[in-house]
Amino acid sequence: xxxxxxxxxxxxxxxxxxxxxxxxxxxxxxxxxxxxxxxxxxxxxxxxxxxxxxxxxxxxxxxxxxxxxxxxxxxxxxxxxxxxxxxxxxxxxxxxxxxxxxxxxxxxxxxxxxxxxxxxxxxxxxxxxxxxxxxxxxxxxxxxxxxxxxxxxxxxxxxxxxxxxxxxxxxxxxxxxxxxxxxxxxxxxxxxxxxxxxxxxxxxxxxxxxxxxxxxxxxxxxxxxxxxxxxxxxxxxxxxxxxxxxxxxxxxxxxxxxxxxxxxxxxxxx
Numbered sequence: 001x002x003x004x005x006x007x008x009x010x011x012x013x014x015x016x017x018x019x020x021x022x023x024x025x026x027x028x029x030x031x032x033x034x035x036x037x038x039x040x041x042x043x044x045x046x047x048x049x050x051x052x053x054x055x056x057x058x059x060x061x062x063x064x065x066x067x068x069x070x071x072x073x074x075x076x077x078x079x080x081x082x083x084x085x086x087x088x089x090x091x092x093x094x095x096x097x098x099x100x101x102x103x104x105x106x107x108x109x110x111x112x113x114x115x116x117x118x119x120x121x122x123x124x125x126x127x128x129x130x131x132x133x134x135x136x137x138x139x140x141x142x143x144x145x146x147x148x149x150x151x152x153x154x155x156x157x158x159x160x161x162x163x164x165x166x167x168x169x170x171x172x173x174x175x176x177x178x179x180x181x182x183x184x185x186x187x188x189x190x191x192x193x194x195x196x197x198x199x200x201x202x203x204x205x206x207x208x209x210x211x212x213x214x215x216x217x218x219x220x221x222x223x224x225x226x227x228x229x230x231x232x233x234x235x236x237x238x239x240x241x242x243x244x245x246x247x248x249x250x251x252x253x254x255x256x257x258x259x260x261x262x263x264x265x266x267x268x269x270x
Contacts, residue, residue, distance in 0.1 A: 016046035023053035032262040052210035057112030186211035
C-alpha cells in the first residue's frame with residue numbers, strides 16, 4: 001500500500017527467507033500436510049527451514065508410564081518401542097535434507113527422553129524392550145554433562161549423528177532470520193517462566209514460536225500451529241488446534257499458512 005498515491009499493489013513471492021513448520025511429532029504427523037509442505041518448499045526454496053518437536057516421545061512418555069491400561073495399549077499396538085520411534089523420526093527427517101539450513105529447535109517433547117533417563121529405572125520399566133536404549137542414551141547424557149558446553153540433550157545428538165549439517169539448538173540459543181527470533185519453542189519464557197505470546201510480545205525482538213498447536217499473533221509475537229493430525233488422543237473436548245506454518249519473506253514480512261483438509265491457504269501478514 002502506497003500512502004501517497006493511496007493505491008495497493010499485490011506482489012507475488014517466489015522466494016522464502018525461512019519457513020517455520022508447525023510441531024511435527026513424528027509418529028503422529030499428518031502425512032498429507034507434511035508432504036504438501038515439502039512440495040511447496042521445493043518451489044519456494046527457503047534459505048532456512050525451522051522444525052519444532054520432531055520427536056514425540058510417546059513410547060516412553062511420563063504421562064502414561066504409570067497407567068497399566070495405556071501400557072497394555074502400547075504393547076498391543078507396538079508403540080512402546082523407543083528404538084522404533086527414534087528410527088522413524090530419523091528416517092522421516094531425510095525429507096528435509098535437501099534444504100540448505102535445517103534448524104531443529106530444542107522442544108519440550110525432546111525433554112521426554114532426557115526425563116525418562118534421569119527419573120526412570122530400566123529394571124522397573126513396564127517392558128524390557130527399551131533397556132538397551134536406556135543404557136546407550138544414558139552414555140550420551142553422561143558425556144554431555146562431563147563437558148563444558150551446554151547440555152543439548154539426547155535428541156540433538158541423535159539427529160546430528162545422522163545429519164551433521166542440521167543445526168540443533170539449545171534452550172538459550174538465538175537464531176535470527178530477517179529480524180525474527182526463531183530459536184525458542186514457546187514453552188519456556190523469560191528467566192525460565194512459562195512461555196506465552198502475551199509475554200513474548202514484550203520482547204525487544206520479533207519472535208516466532210511453536211508449542212501451542214494453534215496459530216496466534218500478538219503484535220510482533222507469532223506462533224505456528226501443528227503438523228500433526230488434529231486429534232492425537234490427549235486433546236479431548238473442544239480444540240483450537242490448526243495445521244499451520246509461518247513463512248518469512250525477503251521483505252521481512254511473516255505470513256501464516258493454514259492447512260484445511262490437507263490443502264493450504266493464507267492468512268494475515270505482519
